[in-house]
Every structure is written in C-alpha cells, then in structure tokens.
Amino acid sequence: MAVSKHVISLLLENESGALSRVAGLFSMRGYNIESLTVAPTNDPTLSRTTLVTSGDDRTIEQITKQLNKLVDVVRLVDLTETSHVAYELMMIKVRAAGPQREEVKRLADIYKGKVVDVTESTFIIELTGNSEKLDSFVKTVGDEQILEVVRSGATGIARGERGLKV
Amino acid sequence: MELSGGEIIIRSLQDEGVEYVFGYPGGAVLHIYDAIFRQQQVQHILVRHEQGATHMADGYARATGKPGVVLVTSGPGATNAITGIATAHLDSIPMVIITGQVTSKFIGTDAFQEVDAIGCTRPCVKHNFMVKNVEEIATVIKKAFYVATTGRPGPVVVDIPKDFTAPNVKIPYEYPKDISMRSYAPVSGGHVGQVRKAVELLAQAKQPMIYSGGGVLMSESHEELRQLVRELGYPITNTLMGLGAYPATDKQFIGMLGMHGTYEANMAMHNCDVLLAVGVRFDDRVTGEIEHFCPNAKIIHVDIDPTSIAKNVDVDVPIVGDLKVVLKRMLELLAEDSRRANPEDIAAWWQQIEEWRGIKSLAYEYSDEVIKPQYVVQKLCEVTNGDAYVTSDVGQHQMWAAQYYDFNEPRRWINSGGLGTMGFGLPAALGVKLAFPDADVACVTGEASIQMCLQELSTAMQYGLPVKIVNLNNRYLGMVRQWQEFQYEGRYSNSYVDALPDFVKLAESYNHVGMIIEKPADVEGALREAFSMKDKLVFLDFQTDDSENVYPMIEAGKGHHQMRLHPKTGALN
Numbered sequence: 001m002a003v004s005k006h007v008i009s010l011l012l013e014n015e016s017g018a019l020s021r022v023a024g025l026f027s028m029r030g031y032n033i034e035s036l037t038v039a040p041t042n043d044p045t046l047s048r049t050t051l052v053t054s055g056d057d058r059t060i061e062q063i064t065k066q067l068n069k070l071v072d073v074v075r076l077v078d079l080t081e082t083s084h085v086a087y088e089l090m091m092i093k094v095r096a097a098g099p100q101r102e103e104v105k106r107l108a109d110i111y112k113g114k115v116v117d118v119t120e121s122t123f124i125i126e127l128t129g130n131s132e133k134l135d136s137f138v139k140t141v142g143d144e145q146i147l148e149v150v151r152s153g154a155t156g157i158a159r160g161e162r163g164l165k166v
Numbered sequence: 167m168e169l170s171g172g173e174i175i176i177r178s179l180q181d182e183g184v185e186y187v188f189g190y191p192g193g194a195v196l197h198i199y200d201a202i203f204r205q206q207q208v209q210h211i212l213v214r215h216e217q218g219a220t221h222m223a224d225g226y227a228r229a230t231g232k233p234g235v236v237l238v239t240s241g242p243g244a245t246n247a248i249t250g251i252a253t254a255h256l257d258s259i260p261m262v263i264i265t266g267q268v269t270s271k272f273i274g275t276d277a278f279q280e281v282d283a284i285g286c287t288r289p290c291v292k293h294n295f296m297v298k299n300v301e302e303i304a305t306v307i308k309k310a311f312y313v314a315t316t317g318r319p320g321p322v323v324v325d326i327p328k329d330f331t332a333p334n335v336k337i338p339y340e341y342p343k344d345i346s347m348r349s350y351a352p353v354s355g356g357h358v359g360q361v362r363k364a365v366e367l368l369a370q371a372k373q374p375m376i377y378s379g380g381g382v383l384m385s386e387s388h389e390e391l392r393q394l395v396r397e398l399g400y401p402i403t404n405t406l407m408g409l410g411a412y413p414a415t416d417k418q419f420i421g422m423l424g425m426h427g428t429y430e431a432n433m434a435m436h437n438c439d440v441l442l443a444v445g446v447r448f449d450d451r452v453t454g455e456i457e458h459f460c461p462n463a464k465i466i467h468v469d470i471d472p473t474s475i476a477k478n479v480d481v482d483v484p485i486v487g488d489l490k491v492v493l494k495r496m497l498e499l500l501a502e503d504s505r506r507a508n509p510e511d512i513a514a515w516w517q518q519i520e521e522w523r524g525i526k527s528l529a530y531e532y533s534d535e536v537i538k539p540q541y542v543v544q545k546l547c548e549v550t551n552g553d554a555y556v557t558s559d560v561g562q563h564q565m566w567a568a569q570y571y572d573f574n575e576p577r578r579w580i581n582s583g584g585l586g587t588m589g590f591g592l593p594a595a596l597g598v599k600l601a602f603p604d605a606d607v608a609c610v611t612g613e614a615s616i617q618m619c620l621q622e623l624s625t626a627m628q629y630g631l632p633v634k635i636v637n638l639n640n641r642y643l644g645m646v647r648q649w650q651e652f653q654y655e656g657r658y659s660n661s662y663v664d665a666l667p668d669f670v671k672l673a674e675s676y677n678h679v680g681m682i683i684e685k686p687a688d689v690e691g692a693l694r695e696a697f698s699m700k701d702k703l704v705f706l707d708f709q710t711d712d713s714e715n716v717y718p719m720i721e722a723g724k725g726h727h728q729m730r731l732h733p734k735t736g737a738l739n
Contacts, residue, residue: 071347
C-alpha cells in the first residue's frame with residue numbers, strides 16, 4: 001500500500017503526562033512521527049495537538065484508532081481527509097554581510113518572509129506557510145548561508161463550520 | 167465525615183465493594199496500611215513478592231469477573247508489580263493497582279525508593295493516574311475502577327504520594343456515585359446495518375466457521391454465543407484465552423485453534439468461506455503465517471476495541487460493539503428471518519471436518535513405564551469431573567492443560583495467554599481459591615515455571631489456601647527444549663533445569679503435603695488422594711517423560727494447513 005502524509009489534529013486533556021502518552025504510543029508501536037505541536041486552547045483544560053505522520057492506509061487507520069483509545073484524547077480528526085489549512089512557523093538565522101544583505105532580503109520578500117532581527121552580519125527571517133514552502137526557502141537560501149533553523153511543525157485546522165469541539 | 171487520604175483510599179475500596187486487596191507494605195504506603203489495620207471490611211492478603219500480588223488479583227479477577235485490587239509501595243514495590251500488570255494488560259483483565267509514591271516535594275529528586283511509576287507502567291496499562299491532592303483521591307479511585315472494568319477491560323494504576331495519605335490532613339469524604347469522562351466513552355451496541363450484513367453473510371455460507379476468544383468471557387456473553395452456534399449448527403473453535411466459552415465436550419466444538427490447536431480446527435479455518443470472529447484479536451499464535459490465513463474467507467469481526475479490528479487481518483464486515491449486545495441482535499435477526507445456509511452444504515462441510523477430526527491429532531503414545539504429561543492432565547480432568555478451576559504457568563504444560571482438560575464452562579481456565587508469564591500459575595490459583603473456597607483449584611505447572619513465584623507457598627500457608635499443584639516435572643524448560651530439538655538440531659542450550667529442589671520436602675517445610683509420583687499406574691490414585699484432602703495444599707510432583715513434545719504444531723512461517731503432526735500417532739493415519 002502507498003505511504004502518504006497525514007495531518008492529525010487532537011484535543012487532549014491538558015494534564016501532565018497526556019503528551020507523553022501520545023509520544024509513547026508512536027515509539028511503542030513503531031509509527032512515524034514527523035512533527036508534533038501542542039499548546040493549550042481557549043479552554044485551559046484542553047490542549048490542541050497537531051501531529052504529522054506518514055504511513056499506508058492500514059497504518060494510518062491504526063494510528064487514529066490507537067490515539068482515540070488513549071484515555072486523555074478527547075477528540076480527534078484526520079485533517080487530511082477534509083478541507084483544511086495547515087501552517088508552520090519557521091525562524092531562520094542567515095548570514096547577511098555586505099552584498100549578501102540585499103540578496104537575502106529580496107529572497108525573504110519573494111517568500112513573504114519578515115526580517116525580525118538584524119545584526120551587522122545576520123538576519124533572522126520569520127516565515128509562515130505550508131511545510132513545502134518552508135522547505136523551498138531553506139533550499140533556496142542554501143546551507144552555506146544558514147546559521148540556524150527553528151521550525152514549529154505544522155499546526156492545522158479544518159475549514160468552514162467543521163471543527164474539533166468538546 | 168472527615169477522613170485522611172489513607173482512610174479515604176480504603177473507604178473508597180469498601181464503597182467499590184472490594185473484598186480483597188493483594189499487597190505488600192513499605193514506607194510510602196504506611197499510612198494506607200494503618201487505615202487497613204483499623205477496619206475489617208476489606209481483607210488484605212500479604213504476599214511474598216509484589217509480582218505474586220498482581221497475579222493473585224489477576225486470578226481472582228479472571229475467575230470472578232470482578233476487578234482485582236493490588237496495593238504496593240513506591241520504587242521496587244511498583245517495579246516488581248510491572249510483570250503482573252503487563253500480564254493483565256495483554257489479556258485485558260480488570261485490575262486497579264495502587265502504588266505508593268514518595269512525598270510530593272521529593273518527586274524528581276531521586277529520593278529513596280523513588281521511581282517514575284507512571285512512566286514505567288504507561289506502556290502496559292489501560293490508563294494510569296497520578297494523584298495531585300487529597301481532595302481528588304476518591305474521584306480518581308472511582309475513575310480507576312470505571313476505566314478498568316468498562317469497554318475492553320484492563321489494568322489501571324493509581325500512583326499516590328505519601329503526603330496525601332497522611333493522618334494529619336482530614337477532609338470531608340464522599341464517594342462519587344457515578345462518573346463520566348469526556349475523553350472516555352466505551353462503545354455499546356454495534357452498527358445495526360453491519361450486524362444485519364453479518365447475519366446475511368452467515369446465512370449464505372457453504373463452509374462456515376466460528377472463532378471466539380477471551381472477549382466472550384470478559385463480556386459474559388457465552389450464553390448468547392452458545393445459542394448462536396447451536397442455532398446455526400456451525401463448527402466453533404476457541405482461542406487459548408476463550409476456552410470454556412463453548413463446551414469442550416459438545417460435538418460442534420472442534421478444539422482450540424492456532425499453534426498447538428487441533429488439526430480439524432486449523433484445517434477448518436484454512437478452508438472456510440465465511441468466518442465469524444468474536445472477541446478475538448487475530449494474535450500471531452492463532453493465525454500462523456498471515457499470508458496463508460483463511461485465504462478464501464469473508465471475515466466478520468466483532469470486538470469492543472476498534473483497534474483490534476483490521477490490525478493484523480483485513481475484514482469484510484467489521485462490527486465494533488459489546489459482544490453481548492451484538493450477539494443478542496444476531497439472534498433476534500435469525501429469529502425474524504428463517505433463511506439459512508443450504509443444509510446439504512453444511513452437511514458436506516461437517517463430513518469434511520469429521521474426516522479431519524478422524525486424524526486424532528491429539529493422540530499420544532501411552533506408556534506403562536514413564537508418565538506421559540498428557541495422561542496426567544486427562545486424569546486431572548476425570549478426577550475433578552472437568553469442573554475445577556485450572557490455572558497454569560507457561561510452556562508445554564500450559565498447552566497440554568489447554569488441549570486435554572475439557573473446559574465446559576467459562577472462567578475455569580486461567581492462564582497468561584498474551585504475555586506468557588512464567589510464575590503466573592501458583593499466585594493466580596491462590597486468588598481463585600480465595601474467591602471460591604469450596605471449588606477445586608488446580609495449578610498445572612512445570613518444575614521451571616513453579617520456581618518463578620514459588621515463594622507464594624508461604625502465602626498459601628498463612629491464609630490456608632488448599633490448592634493442588636500439578637507439577638509436570640520433565641527436568642527441562644520443555645517448550646524451549648522442544649524448539650531447540652526442532653530448530654537448533656538438538657543443541658539444548660540452557661534448557662536443562664539442574665539442581666532441582668526436593669519438592670516434597672519443600673512443600674512439607676511450609677506445612678503443605680508433598681507427593682512424588684513416578685509410575686503411570688499411580689497417577690490417578692495420587693490425584694484422587696490429593697483432591698480428597700480438602701484443607702491441604704498438595705504439591706504433586708509428577709516425574710514425566712523428558713522428551714515428550716507438544717503436538718500438533720504450526721511452526722514459524724507456516725499456515726493453518728501445514729501442521730506438524732505427532733511423528734508416531736500422526737503417521738498412523
């Protein structure tokens with residue numbers, strides 16, 4: 001069966017140990033985990049998690065079932081199955097000295113990135129978008145120029161009225 | 167009424183209707199033990215090792231259907247309990263395990279007897295709770311019992327720091343009557359349309375097969391299953407965990423399936439065209455090589471746990487639901503609609519199964535000289551009228567007990583099927599005996615397994631628990647030896663148990679009765695004598711054939727249709 005990428009969104013009880021149950025499940029059962037983001041929601045008793053994983057259909061079905069089975073998981077949706085938005089935040093520190101400064105700035109503009117910190121020799125550029133766009137920016141800037149990359153991992157939400165609610 | 171945390175724990179157990187707590191005291195649980203001392207309702211059984219406590223609670227739970235309760239201290243108390251917790255987890259046994267924890271302000275400081283019990287047990291529990299204050303103790307205990315006993319049951323750990331149990335803080339006590347958790351909602355009935363589809367499929371079968379497992383026992387739905395099987399007239403096989411759900415002596419029962427199942431059960435699985443799988447999880451010991459599994463069958467799978475469905479095997483009609491509700495619905499649908507499979511097809515199918523049954527795959531060579539282990543189990547079944555609670559350890563003796571004891575009722579066969587925990591049998595038997603003091607309780611074991619929790623002979627002495635230990639002593643780790651014979655050209659690496667104790671003297675040193683039996687002619691008499699001693703634990707040390715193997719067998723990589731039969735009796739046919 002073909003392996004595909006899935007973005008799974010979870011509402012978790014905002015309790016100590018809940019996140020480790022999710023992470024533990026992936027290592028225990030040998031599932032892939034590409035990224036995982038978690039933070040409290042407007043309801044402080046709940047955390048919202050976005051998890052990016054990949055696998056064939058049977059594996060993804062098992063992943064969603066196993067996640068649902070965890071007592072701390074309140075609700076779950078595989079966003080990949082619906083129309084959704086999934087964005088990632090990246091902050092990238094690049095060399096920017098002399099003639100490079102203009103070049104880097106121009107690249108950032110093309111990608112709709114923002115320069116959020118400037119020193120004599122570096123820029124920090126903030127970039128939001130889907131993961132492919134961020135990958136593309138990293139590739140374009142090139143390893144030579146990059147000092148540090150920090151990425152949040154994808155966070156996702158379904159379009160329209162549908163959503164994860166208690 | 168104001169109570170301390172320690173008192174609240176015990177009072178909550180009382181309000182849950184708990185009869186026995188199996189445990190072992192230590193620093194972090196001393197306040198709780200003090201609360202135990204000052205009441206009568208909950209009886210504490212002092213074990214000799216925390217692993218024994220978990221297996222006793224487990225045996226009690228398997229025999230009664232009620233949750234088993236364990237109380238251990240922090241650190242080594244908790245880690246010693248883990249084998250038993252994992253054993254219960256793999257077999258879906260409801261248990262609540264209370265572990266003491268170091269005082270809350272010391273958590274994370276590597277304090278004396280500190281271990282992260284929540285982290286250590288996470289992969290082998292249904293759920294676990296860390297208590298964060300005195301006020302939530304009663305609610306957490308209520309939740310623990312609720313989670314442990316509903317849906318697919320399992321063990322739940324409650325970790326309680328010592329300071330929350332201290333006598334100086336007293337708060338009003340009230341045990342919650344009901345509990346609901348927004349993140350946990352066990353399913354009940356199955357999808358109505360799917361159930362109808364299943365019944366229609368069953369009615370069109372030419373070569374049907376029913377395969378049921380431990381879920382039937384857990385959900386107490388054996389009566390519904392029996393009705394369904396009789397109504398349809400189809401053959402049924404039980405898994406190792408499901409023995410007793412359908413009477414072993416009934417003609418429609420074609421034996422256990424899987425690695426050491428009968429030839430007829432495995433051949434019927436391989437050749438069936440419709441398979442009804444009920445309360446099972448398509449374990450690798452059951453399916454054999456998955457590529458060969460039921461190649462021509464449409465599969466209906468009913469289970470309460472959605473993760474069991476389509477995990478190892480693709481199914482055509484998945485039904486997630488409480489088996490009792492689903493099976494009842496199936497019976498109703500069958501009553502409404504008289505369409506059935508063609509009787510000629512079913513008769514032809516039975517004729518084929520009878521031919522396979524005629525192979526007599528469980529035949530063995532009886533000997534006048536040396537005791538055959540299968541013979542001991544057969545005689546045990548006769549002497550106890552097939553009505554004993556039989557616990558076992560893990561290995562050849564476990565398979566022989568499953569193959570040769572006819573379990574006609576549920577919850578009589580108690581073994582560690584999933585985890586395969588040696589040392590399970592004796593403590594489990596003690597837990598059963600506490601629940602059913604008047605019943606015959608036998609622990610079928612081997613000289614290797616029994617030594618893994620042998621210390622519980624002392625617990626049996628303290629509480630007067632007269633179980634019968636049927637030790638099939640072949641001086642080998644028999645199952646290991648068998649695999650070494652088949653797969654490692656007889657290189658018996660570390661499978662010989664040297665330096666065995668004198669089990670008779672050992673039993674006597676605990677004021678139990680010990681017997682050594684060396685001749686086949688003495689087997690039945692010894693068993694009768696042992697079971698006539700109603701108030702004595704009897705250790706029957708049967709000196710059995712050291713080269714006997716468990717047959718038939720599906721070896722690694724083989725399918726149901728590729729069984730290895732007994733070299734002599736199998737070849738006769």
